[in-house]
Amino acid sequence: MKHTVNHPVVIGGGPVGLVLALSLQQSGVPVTVLEAQQQGAMYGDGRALALSYGTRQVLERLGVWNALASKVTAIETIHVSQKKGFGRALLSAKEHQLPALGYVVSYGALMQALDARLSESSTSLEVQYQVPVQQLHVNAAAAEITFQNTTEASQSHDVFTTPLAIIADGGRSLEAIPGLVRETKHYGHDALVGMVETELPHHNIAYERFTPYGPIALLPNGEQFSLVWTGEQAYIDQICALDDAAFLQALHQAFGDRVGKFLHIGKRGRFPLKLSKLEQTFQAHCVVIGNAAQTMHPVAGQGFNVGIRDAMALAENIAASSASEWGATHRLTEYHQSRARDTGRGLLFTDFLVNVFSNDLIGVGLLRGAGLGALSMLPFARRFLVNKMSYGSE
The missing domain is CATH 3.30.9.10 (D-Amino Acid Oxidase, subunit A, domain 2)
Structure with missing residues (x-):
């Protein structure tokens, strides 16, 4: 069954996708989220996430932090x-x-807090569960998302036509899109x-x-x-x-x-x-954010927080656009330009740390020690690093 939806559709109901959806809803932009798993499927996921102070501010703004505060451990x-x-x-x-x-929290606890906030949201934010995306086709006029409705006995296939499809599922749905180019460095x-x-x-x-x-x-x-x-x-x-x-x-x-x-x-x-970056191939009507767009070495705890900043920057971009501009080439170009500095420097920063701090070549140990000594002695260097970890590269 085919449906035309005149608002953004987010593929992926994980933390990055839900932060984007809640931010859009807060700005009065209607949004639909498609999630492959059933609601609550990840509540038992104990994987640790490192949240920056900037991410805490985002969650406070969205009304999520109060439900989460008792479940986080502060990094002082x-x-x-x-x-x-x-x-x-x-x-x-x-x-x-x-x-x-920063703060450490389990993936499952963060999902519970986000879902609790979703339950309070208006009808302008709809989440459909157990609807894995099968295909995504982007043309000059719109994006067409084909997904399987596994909640129905017939296991039917539905199609959404939307002015803007947003891939925020960590990259799972990218397998359904031919021709994408990803630059990857395997460590x-x-x-x-x-x-x-x-x-x-x-x-x-x-x-x-x-x-x-x-x-x-x-x-x-x-x-x-x-x-x-x-x-x-x-x-x-x-x-x-x-x-x-x-x-x-x-x-x-x-x-x-x-x-x-x-x-x-x-x-x-x-x-x-690995370190990887998706070479954007969509001029209009589709955008990729979070781990689907870039994957970083976990050495500095940057990856998840960069994804949250992706979501907030895109939400601001969409909210500042008229409905007729959602998915337009010039609006997506503005979004990519606004994020290029932060994501690019995040990739370079983590790669630099791995290369310099994870080998035993002659002389490198002295370089590492000098760098750590300088960081210890120079307040402005510490301030720069803390600001980067908290807020990214402006």
Whole structure:
């Protein structure tokens, strides 16, 4: 069945898509969201997300933060160091007059808070669940979205014709679009993630420890830490093969004594690391945001927050347009230009950190130490870094 909808349609009901939809609804722009999974399917997802202070401000503006505040763990200090080398740096929320440098929350808790806000929203915001997108065709006049309605016994296929399709599903629906070009750099590294219990309390300190094999991040999460341990795939293979006791010993050897002994590791997961950027191929009627548009190494916790900034910038662009301009070439060009600086610098920044802080070449250790020493001694450098982590590149 074919339907013409005269408003934007968001493909993907994850955090980035819902932040966009809530912002559009707040600006009086009607919007429909298509989500492949059923409502609540991700509530049990314990993956840790690092929210910047800027993302907190967005969630406050959308009326989401109050439902989330009791489920987040504040990062008040970030401790940066390198193994087998001098130099360390401390970033403090108090120094920059912020309540926190960031927050750690589970993906599931954030989804519950967003859904709770959705339940209070007006009829101008509609979310359809269990409707995976099968095809997306963009022509000179509109975008046509073909999706399967799995809630009906007939498993029917429906088509929405919309002036603006927004892909915010992490890239899943991009497989249905031929001809897209993505520039990708594969690091040959994997990230191992899990929850770890430590001998000493975290005191709301997040740690970034650079080693010759790759960075190790410990993020305060409840009473424990969320661990992100990255390295070459062969190295992570070895770490994954260890039993829990040997794993905790290896982690202590790599990380050091700052949190005492590592007492317990929860379920371990892993995923490959890459840096990628979608070369935009849509002149009009379709735009890609969030991880579907760019994927970053998790070394500085930038990726998710860049996606939120994508959503807010696009919402402002749409709200400032007349209905006849939604999806127009000049409006999407303005959006891409407004985001080029932030996304481009985010990609370069994370790539730089990986290249400089994750190898053991002669002389690089001295460079790392000098950089950390300068960061420790220069207030303006700390201010620049905190502003970038909080708000991106303006």
